[in-house]
Amino acid sequence: MNLVIFIFIVLLGFTSYYFGRKKAYSIQATNTRLTALPQFYGYYLAIWCAIPAFIIYSLWAIFEPSIVKLIILSDYSNQGYLDDELNLIYEKTKSLSRGQFSGEITTYLETSAEKYLNLRSIAQNSKVVLILAIIIASIVYGYKRISSNNRTREPVEKFLNAVLFTASLAAILTTIGIVFSLIFQTIDFFKVIPLFDFIFGTHWYPAKAFVRDASEPLDPSMYSDTFGAVPIFAGTFFIALIAMCVAIPIGLMSGIYLAEYASTKVRQYAKPLIEILAGIPTVVYGFFAALTVGPFLKDIGTAMGLEVSAESALAAGGVMGIMIIPFISSLSDDVITSVPQSLRDGSYAMGATKSETIKKVIFPAALPGIVGSILLGVSRAVGETMIVVMASGLAANLTFNPLESTSTITAQIVVILIGDQAFGDPKTQAAFALGMTLFLVTLSLNIFALRVVKKYREKYE
Amino acid sequence: MNKNKEKLLNSRYRAEKRFQFYGKSAIFLALLFLTIFIFKIFSTGYTAFQKTWLIVPVTFDAETMYLDENPSKEDLEDADYFDLALQTMFNLDKSASEKQQNDLKRMVSYFFEREIKRELLNDPSLIGKTKDVYLTASDDLDQVFKGNYPRDLPEDQRRVTDYQLKIFDQLVEQGRVESKFNLSFFTYPDSREAELAGIASSFMGSIFSILVCLVIAFPVAVLAAIYLEEFAPKNRFTDFIEVNINNLAAVPSIVFGLLGLGILLAVFQLPRSTPLVGGITLSLMTLPTIIIACRASLKAVPPSIREAALAMGASKMQTTMHHTVPLSMPGTLSGTIIGLAQALGETAPLILIGMVAFVNTIPGSPLDPAASLPVQIYIWAESAERGFVEKVSACIMVLLGFLIIMNLFAQIIRHKFEKKWS
Amino acid sequence: MIKINSKNVDVFYGKKQALFNINLDIEENQVTALIGPSGCGKSTFLRCLNRMNDVIDICRVKGQIIINDFDINDKSCDVVRLREKIGMVFQKPNPFPKTIYENISYGPTIHGMAQSKNEMDEIVENSLKKAALWEEVKDRLHEPGTGLSGGQQQRLCIARAISVKPEVILMDEPCSALDPIATAQIEELIDELKKDHTIIIVTHSMAQAARVSQNTGFFHLGELIEHGSTDKIFKNPENKRTQDYITGRFG
Ligand SMILES: Nc1ncnc2c1ncn2[C@@H]1O[C@H](COP(=O)(O)OP(=O)(O)OP(=O)(O)O)[C@@H](O)[C@H]1O
């Protein structure tokens, strides 16, 4: 039904475009000068026809369900039901009205279901009537405007401009969305777990915080020594460090080699090949780390008499490093190529060798840009999820031994949220608090890195 | 003095050599990783495209199926094939003990009943006759046949019994084991049994997610880019939008998963585990990528084109829509495809919005629960059975295949259609 | 005395030939000016003399360039040592993004010329003094070289070039980015430097060539049309094209 209305509005929009244009031609036929091209008359009418209708349509779609729910549940008020139970009743009512309910049917439920169906049909009818009325009214208005040969191009363009502007807000809305999705849960979490315990606690066992029965009151003492995030902060930092130990030397040196030494031919093939590493999905790296690298390191370790966990931080961090190589190499390649040739010439003319020129002139000149690219790499390492989830441990050990397993912020978020989530439970909220931490850390890294890189670009432009 | 100089010069040249060597080694290492990686995936994955069948003689005995004489089509549909199927397996070794019979039964997939039934439905005249039927071998035997399963382990450490191996070897000798192209890998949904698991459900899940992502992200991103590049006044607010976009492009994907969970599922009550929610989440992630690509290619359109159109009396909006935007489309499209390829490989956000649920049906719309290819990789990689290892690699090959095609496509669009302004 | 002797030098950029059979001798401890219309190959020739053309991938040089009885285009020639002996100053000042001190000490450091910090300080001071920059920068030696004015930057580059005591200094339009006062300072400096160094300077200004040089070579379309003492070239050139160029009838 909704789809029918939707299609109806769209079709009507097209029709009114056609009529608007026709009207313009008929005005033209009377030898009157048009205020704009005939199409604009069409657009104008189409906008008038469709947009108010769509607005009503969407508002209706947003508010109808909650209003219906309110009305249905008003029958059950004053009966001492808890919120969760009321929700359940409503769900039951809905499925009963669809005839999909398989459970004990009470008379209460039956009346509710009937009422529900009734309400829905009233709502549906009044929606159709309202939308039709709106469409007629706005078409009449629009048609009158164009009949008297009013300006049409400006309003149409203003409208388009408004659409463009709205679209450009999407990025801001997404950011706001991220903040909102994180902040409420985070605040709720810190109502139960003191911020201090979270930041300085050294025991992280979210499994201990079993999903609580919603009807029981919350007892914060239950969670003491459960959500101390130091082990996972340390693990995140440590794995990122291992990753950067792999990525920085290899990425930087290959970036330098590609920019300064490689012949055009080598560059032409090697650069895209290295960049393939960046296009491989992280879950694939995770599989590789878990299936190949982890056991491989374990075997080597055993052969050398070392105790190596099959899910060692080294395996996860090392593979993550491989993933980050291309980011560092292409960014530093870009940065180095944008160092002006005159500096190179100056150095060569002094009798410097190529490597001296690179180490003493180009590298210092490109340093801000390189630092920026490394920071972006760090931010990737911190936010990387799948490799850690698959290749590193899920238990948060506080360790700096690369051969043991440890866990990270991202891995813990997945561990907590995989499967069923109960909103309102500290365990779920903990994941959001971790997400908030992650967001803040990567955001500051990014802002800082992007600013450094931008400053650097401006210097040589 | 001159001697010293000579020495210094030599050491400088050695340093130069060393530095070049480091550079070459770095490139070599990076390429080596890539090679090992691809080699590993292919060498473990290619066997998944073959499937092992046991060719077993089935005697379609009407009595075992409790059928009357001259059964109708419906009778055949409703007949009980289980006893027949069991009997077929037991016939492989008439002297088997009860435990061994159980082993015999487990040499084929639990689909064996259906496979026999299909055979009969295809040709009802088989009743009373005996025919060789292809039955899907169990995943363990499949692995044994492909040589992926170490047979020399002690019996209690492997999932195939000595007895099963003995019967299996007999069948091999009789030429009753055959390996054929594994079509079911592409047409079956996920399953708990490795020999029956396919990528159809996750593949459709991926397609639906990407379509939803495209439908949302592309128009919004292009409109936003047009506004920011062509119409936006240069002020603090548009600067803010710009900073926002750049940062959003670097926010870890899992945060978008939290957004999907906390807003789309919790607030808007959209259905869990569906490609719809997955697609919306991915679209928010892809948005900045497309905006940045589109802006770059709008920027590349030389101002002279705009000036020419404006000088003809076109309005700013007409100039943009008629000239600038069409000229920028190749760059935008190839950026979009690259963004979609990234979205296609994304796993973590989809896990958070519940697309890891076990789905053994093929989704027919974005509103049906589904997994996606990368999530399928994750799910299979986490399962213990040996049979899934090759499936994971094969699934990775399919996924990488798609990514390569998409990237090539993006390259082609860029090189073929993009105008070079000089 | 002849310092540099070039024989049959051809230069190609890819397929395109930029210099045709150049034979030019450069006198020791004198200033030689190279003049000619834009694109005629003056810079290309100058860059042959310290093999800076090696930096350009597509560039090939043929023929002999003999400095101190040694063909620098020979395989056995070591560019690093060659460039230590033959300094260069570029059209646009290109100080390294480092401090003034580091800019000067760069060459002596890589060539291992100073054994101690004191020695280095001395080299830096002397070079700056020779480049007539010492007074202006002696209090800010540890500030970035890029913070100087254009003329100061160019003198810094000259100081950098002379810090390794080269025998020859190549200058490619060293004054083109400078105002008249800075230009005058540099010209004065060139006159001073020729006592210790052989100088080759490319310039677009006839007046400058006449003022600073003892010898002049005129290039046109990749060929060396005429060369000889500056007096002769400017007062009575043999070739018609030289005459036309000097009197401003083309170019
Ligand atoms: N890197 C290069 N690649 C290709 N061709 C070049 C390159 N550098 C110079 N050329 C060509 O070689 C010829 C000589 O150039 P060169 O720079 O030596 O001229 P010039 O006399 O210094 O001119 P100007 O007075 O403008 O500096 C020109 O035709 C130029 O196009």
Ligand SMILES: [Mg+2]
């Ligand atoms: Mg020049």
